[in-house]
Structure formats: C-alpha cells, structure tokens
Amino acid sequence: MPRTRIHRTPATPWWRTAVSYQVYIRSFADGNGDGIGDIAGLRARLPYLKELGVDAIWVTPWYPSPMKDGGYDVADYRAIDPSFGTLAEAEEMIAEAHAHGIRVLLDIVPNHTSDQHTWFAEALASPPGSPERDRYLFRDGRGPDGSLPPNDWRSRFGGRAWTRTTDPDGTPGQWYLHLFAPEQPDLNWASREVRAEFESILRFWFDRGVDGFRVDVAHGLAKDPALPDLGIPEELLFEHERHREGHPHWDHDDVHEIYQSWRKIADSYAGDRVFVAEAHVREDRLANYLRSDELHTAFNFPFLTAPWEPEALRSVIDRNLASHGEVGAPATWVLANHDVTRQVTRFGRKKTLLGEHGYDIESAGPCDLDLGTRRARAAALLMLALPGNAYLYQGEELGLWEVEDIPEALLRDPTWERTGGTVRGRDGCRVPMPWSGAEAPFGFGPRGSKPWLPQPREWHGRTAQTQSGTPGSMLELYRSALRLRRGQRGFAAESLRWLEAPPGVLSFERAAVLRCAVNLSSEPYPLAKDWGVLLSSDRIENGKLPPDSTVWLWGGGARAV
Ligand code: NOJ
Ligand code: CA
Numbered sequence: 001m002p003r004t005r006i007h008r009t010p011a012t013p014w015w016r017t018a019v020s021y022q023v024y025i026r027s028f029a030d031g032n033g034d035g036i037g038d039i040a041g042l043r044a045r046l047p048y049l050k051e052l053g054v055d056a057i058w059v060t061p062w063y064p065s066p067m068k069d070g071g072y073d074v075a076d077y078r079a080i081d082p083s084f085g086t087l088a089e090a091e092e093m094i095a096e097a098h099a100h101g102i103r104v105l106l107d108i109v110p111n112h113t114s115d116q117h118t119w120f121a122e123a124l125a126s127p128p129g130s131p132e133r134d135r136y137l138f139r140d141g142r143g144p145d146g147s148l149p150p151n152d153w154r155s156r157f158g159g160r161a162w163t164r165t166t167d168p169d170g171t172p173g174q175w176y177l178h179l180f181a182p183e184q185p186d187l188n189w190a191s192r193e194v195r196a197e198f199e200s201i202l203r204f205w206f207d208r209g210v211d212g213f214r215v216d217v218a219h220g221l222a223k224d225p226a227l228p229d230l231g232i233p234e235e236l237l238f239e240h241e242r243h244r245e246g247h248p249h250w251d252h253d254d255v256h257e258i259y260q261s262w263r264k265i266a267d268s269y270a271g272d273r274v275f276v277a278e279a280h281v282r283e284d285r286l287a288n289y290l291r292s293d294e295l296h297t298a299f300n301f302p303f304l305t306a307p308w309e310p311e312a313l314r315s316v317i318d319r320n321l322a323s324h325g326e327v328g329a330p331a332t333w334v335l336a337n338h339d340v341t342r343q344v345t346r347f348g349r350k351k352t353l354l355g356e357h358g359y360d361i362e363s364a365g366p367c368d369l370d371l372g373t374r375r376a377r378a379a380a381l382l383m384l385a386l387p388g389n390a391y392l393y394q395g396e397e398l399g400l401w402e403v404e405d406i407p408e409a410l411l412r413d414p415t416w417e418r419t420g421g422t423v424r425g426r427d428g429c430r431v432p433m434p435w436s437g438a439e440a441p442f443g444f445g446p447r448g449s450k451p452w453l454p455q456p457r458e459w460h461g462r463t464a465q466t467q468s469g470t471p472g473s474m475l476e477l478y479r480s481a482l483r484l485r486r487g488q489r490g491f492a493a494e495s496l497r498w499l500e501a502p503p504g505v506l507s508f509e510r511a512a513v514l515r516c517a518v519n520l521s522s523e524p525y526p527l528a529k530d531w532g533v534l535l536s537s538d539r540i541e542n543g544k545l546p547p548d549s550t551v552w553l554w555g556g557g558a559r560a561v
Contacts, residue, residue, distance in 0.1 A: 040089065299391065387494045398467060
C-alpha cells in the first residue's frame, strides 16, 4: 500500500476549508468500455484531480444495486457493484487517492435500502409483526379490506409513498413505506437492529481508510411513530415542506440522537473523519445537525438554489455564516450536484432561481449558454472566495451544461416514470464526462464504446484535453482558483467583511490583503487602483470589472474595492 502523503494541521481540521469534488461514478470515467463509469476509470483520472487541486473526493454510491435510482438503492452496503469493480479495487483506489494527497468520502444511504437487500426479502417472507418486518415500515392498509394506503404521504419521485405487498399465498398483504421509489423501502430507525447495522457499516469503511461520508437524506430517517396523515393537498406539498413545522417524516427531532452516536464512531478513529449532511430542512434548523456532538458539515442548499441576484446571494451568505457560527461549524458551499440543473444552464436563463424540484427544466424557458457560462465562472470565484469549505460537481470545472434533449426512451431517472412522463428528472446533469477527442465517447471510455447516456456533439469544445493549458478556459480558471486558495493565507480566515459597493456589486474582504468583488449589475465596475488582480472570471479592461464577473484582488490599500 503506498504511503499516505496527507499532512495534518492539528489546529484546523482539513474539512473546515477543503474543496471536495463529487464523483458521480457512473458518469466519470469508464475503464472497461461497457459504457458505465467505474473504479478503474476513476483510478486512471486521479492525477487529473490532483492537478485540479481538490482536497477530497466524494464518490456517489458504488455498492451492489439494481440501479433503480442511480445506486441510491443499495442491496449490500459492504461490497461493490460488479459494474463498478471489486472491493479490492476500491481499497486500492482509496490508497492511491491518499498517495495523491486526496481524501475519500463515500455516500451512505441510511433512509432506505434497495428492495433487493436481503433484509427486505426476509421481511416479505415473514409475517406481519415479525422482527424481520420491524426493520422497515410495514403497516396494514386502511378501509375494510385494507386496500387504502396507511396514510397520505407522497413519494419524492411522485405518486404515493406506500406500496401494497402480496402475501406468499397470493392474497394482498400489508403496505410498506417508501419516501422515494417503491424499490427503495424506508428503514425503521426506531429499530435497534437498524441502528447497530449502520454503525457497523460506518466502521467497515472507516476501517478501510475512508475519510468520511456524505449522508443521504439525513433529514428523513426518524419518523413520527404514529405515522399521521399530512393532510396537505398535492399542489401544496413542496410549499408545506419548505415551511415545515412538526413534519412527521422530514427533520423529526429524533434524528439527532442517531448522529450523536455516529459522531462518536467517527471521533474514535485516527485523523479527522468527517460527515457532510444532505439535509433539506428549514434554514433555521440546519445548524441543529451541526452541533459539536453531531455532524460536522451540511450542504448549503439555499446557496445552490439562489437566483443570480445580489441581495439574494448576500442574504443567503450572511444567514448561513451566522447560523453556522453559532454552533462553530464551517459553511459548506455548493453550486451543483447530480440532482439539480447544471449552473451554466440555469444561470443562462431569465429565471435563475432553481425550482423546488431542482430540475424542473420544462418550465424554465430558453437558455443563453454564453451568459450562463460567464455567470457560472463568476459564481465559482464567488463560492471559492467564501469562508468555509466547498463542493464541486464533476464537469462544472469543464463548464458542462444540462443536456435537455436526451431521448425519452433513454431516460433513467425514476422521476420520469413516476410522474407519468411529465417531469424528465435529473439525467441531464448526469451525462458522462468528455475527456478528450473530437467525438463521443470523448475519452469517457475506449474508442467505439457507447456511454450509458449520449453526450452532445458540441462537447468536443469542452473536453478536459481541449481546455487544459488553454488560457481563459473554465478548467484553467478552476485550477488557478484552487491553487491560489491553497497558497493564500487570507483564505483561511473564517469570516468576511462586506465593503461599500454600488448597487448590484458584492464586495467583501477576507483578510487585510484579500478582497473579492462580484459584479451582478449591468454596468462595468471600476476597481480601486491600489489593488492588484489575483484572478478574474472575465477580462478586466481599463480597470473595470465587466457585468456578470468576479475578481479576486490582492493588496492592502486604504480605498475600498
Ligand atoms: C438524494 C440523492 O442525492 C438522490 O440522487 C437520491 O435520489 C435520493 N437522495 C434518494 O436516495
Ligand atoms: Ca465500465
């Protein structure tokens, strides 16, 4: 095993300021040419990630899975899906990443298993009230013959959140809960056995050297034991979730003791292991997950969904820094992931606010890709100048856009089927990466291989190879930003100070020598002359920052930026 070259500074754990990179493994790099990204492909691209300058990778689920929801339907938490590789390869990848100075986070999916998990098979084969059924949420139906679902909860992918089972003798049986697809039965976190199992799974991977976990649906595990009706009409569901108070299955208070026990496990390992929560909760409740004996970090989704507007961005930044500051947690910035429309596309539209679904592209109107690209560059420099840690989603460093014309027959997101073909879902941000060459598969796999989703022909202009070493490319912008961020002490400060600026311009100071200005107005913004340009997302002409661009400044003059 190669020796690890990761250096630790005991005072500040790495994850407080890290830049992590999300690897959606199915679409990252295909080592064996079957059209599906895999561990071999990821290993071959570790030098690229090192050169990019990231501190860690987060690998989306790579466990055995029927892939009904891109691997978020896990059949065995201690193994690797054969389409991605083997456990031995996974261990080698972890060691190699460490040798490159890159930490590795995995994705843990504790809210639900796959319906192909042995536990679920055992539950179906066992009678109502059995310990095997108690690992999930099985209930009798309502109505005289039990033909109505136990309550009115809805699946996040559309349709109801309950499916009726068939008993071994062929008669209709109990119902089980699935807040996502029917192939993703929800676990019963009131069960001691469930808790013990996940603690053991965490140890299994910590023992293999992983540095932490992204916690899927961290806000969903605990349910109100009475499973009461929501009593909300369908069209108000998302609105209700946003303002939820005492919701029976999102952000239930019982969830916190689970994370207290997980934190103890992480802390019992050497090095700084970390959790990052995917918790869609009301903003004023997110810090509850980040108390010092719970999870370390949580994605800032209000930042990700914010429109490209100065007041909205400034306000979301302030709110996040204030609430996290109260519990001593660092902010975790993110602009993209595998569930939402890519930023180049959403910032190129008239309406830049991301809808409740994160991917309701049909209603979003036309997109100006040049404008979206400019703004995505500016947004990246804004995000990377903020105090705290940040996550990149594979392909954002290449300026990839949302692929909105995938043929319907190829769509894989369960959302498409569950909404009766009305919402296309999230496949458009999951199209395999273009690495090199003039035509598909653009180096994603060997020549002649067919990626699992088709890549746009126009991506030949956005391959890593085309952009590498090309001044002004998106890739070189990200590389420069990460290099500067690592090297400049000013970026280590955990706070920022807003500076005076005209309407539409956000300007802040990270340290006496480091400033950032974002121009969201329609006028060029004159920069103070006694500050030097460290990096800018667009060309600075005559000392002016163009609209839709960001600059990092270096200096120490008395005048405001
Ligand atoms: C959040 C994941 O990011 C998403 O892709 C998945 O569909 C759901 N959780 C369910 O696991
Ligand atoms: Ca493959």
